[in-house]
Amino acid sequence: xxxxxxxxxxxxxxxxxxxxxxxxxxxxxxxxxxxxxxxxxxxxxxxxxxxxxxxxxxxxxxxxxxxxxxxxxxxxxxxxxxxxxxxxxxxxxxxxxxxxxxxxxxxxxxxx
Amino acid sequence: xxxxxxxxxxxxxxxxxxxxxxxxxxxxxxxxxxxxxxxxxxxxxxxxxxxxxxxxxxxxxxxxxxxxxxxxxxxxxxxxxxxxxxxxxxxxxxxxxxxxxxxxxxxxxxxx
Numbered sequence: 170x171x172x173x174x175x176x177x178x179x180x181x182x183x184x185x186x187x188x189x190x191x192x193x194x195x196x197x198x199x200x201x202x203x204x205x206x207x208x209x210x211x212x213x214x215x216x217x218x219x220x221x222x223x224x225x226x227x228x229x230x231x232x233x234x235x236x237x238x239x240x241x242x243x244x245x246x247x248x249x250x251x252x253x254x255x256x257x258x259x260x261x262x263x264x265x266x267x268x269x270x271x272x273x274x275x276x277x278x279x280x281x
Numbered sequence: 282x283x284x285x286x287x288x289x290x291x292x293x294x295x296x297x298x299x300x301x302x303x304x305x306x307x308x309x310x311x312x313x314x315x316x317x318x319x320x321x322x323x324x325x326x327x328x329x330x331x332x333x334x335x336x337x338x339x340x341x342x343x344x345x346x347x348x349x350x351x352x353x354x355x356x357x358x359x360x361x362x363x364x365x366x367x368x369x370x371x372x373x374x375x376x377x378x379x380x381x382x383x384x385x386x387x388x389x390x391x392x393x
Contacts, residue, residue, distance in 0.1 A: 171325070202381070212372065212383040225379040259326060269316065270381060272326035 172196065175260050175273035183281055187248040190276045192260030194241055200224070200263045201243040202270060203235055207256040218243055250280045285375050287384035294363045295392050301348075302358045302387050304373030310334075313377040315349065315356045320386075321369040329371070332356065363391045 172195035182188055194201050203215040205228075214227035218237035229235075232250075237243040247254060257277050261270040284307045294300035306315070317329040332340045332349050339347050344364075348357045360367055368391045373384040 171327075200379070211385050214380055214382060217379050219379070227380060257324060261326070269314075269328050269331050271328070272318075274323075274325050 171271040171273065173260060173262050173271050173273035175258075175276050177276060178274065179277045179279075181279045181281065182250060184250055184252060186250050186280075187246065188250065188278065190245040190247070190258055190260075190278075192243045192245070192262075192273060194243070194260075194262030195271055198262035198264050198271070199241065200265065201237055201241070202261040202263075203229075203243070203245050204259040204261065204272075205256045206259060206275070207253075210256075212259075215245070247278070252280050254278065255280045285373055285382050285384035287371075287373050287387050289387045290385070291388045291390070293390040293392055294360075296363055296365060298363055299359060299361045300363055300389065302360075302371050302373075302389065304356045304358070304384055306354050306356065306373075306375045308354070308375065308377065310377050313375060315347075316374040316376065316381070317345070317347070317356075317358045318372045318374060318383075319367075319369045320372065321366075326372075330358065360389075365391050365393060367391050 174193040176191045199220045202217045205213045215229040217225040221237050235245045257275045259275045261272045286305045313334045315332045319327045319329050330342045344361045346359045370386045372386045
């Protein structure tokens with residue numbers, strides 16, 4: 170168990186819908202990362218937050234947004250969903266943003 | 282932008298033997314981190330080993346060791362005494378300034 174909690178584990182929705190994925194980092198970790206893993210794109214870095222502030226941005230679509238709350242949990246919002254958004258979404262946390270990442274078990278999103 | 286290349290999509294090894302997974306990366310940075318992550322069929326991302334670029338000594342974690350060649354930008358993973366539980370996807374990753382980039386992965390199968 171990495172100590173990073175992601176909910177829900179599975180999510181099935183329809184095109185055009187909006188979903189929210191939730192992540193609770195390890196106790197004491199200030200940094201949260203979001204990754205998308207799909208068969209054709211591999212593991213893609215989406216975005217990183219450190220102590221509530223956005224610190225780094227990767228290949229995140231404009232339809233996607235994220236935030237980190239004062240209690241350090243983070244949410245990834247995906248809107249206007251398309252079939253191609255179906256993927257495994259990972260959250261990871263680290264202590265200071267430049268150390269080893271600990272990954273949650275992921276949220277499997279299926280857009281039908 | 283940094284890129285990470287894993288040139289071996291699939292590999293197999295007999296139980297108890299040694300196998301080496303290759304990884305090369307491209308960067309103009311001098312200080313960075315390199316990682317190997319393991320993703321078994323459960324799809325959990327598990328940290329195997331970490332190397333800091335400013336350290337010349339190769340990292341070792343039990344049966345796992347790396348061969349870090351900074352000038353050649355090479356970072357290979359050696360697994361000794363392979364076990365059936367080592368069967369997984371292995372991802373090489375590069376981290377600098379909070380963004381971790383992953384290679385496409387190598388699928389390793391350990392045969393009994």
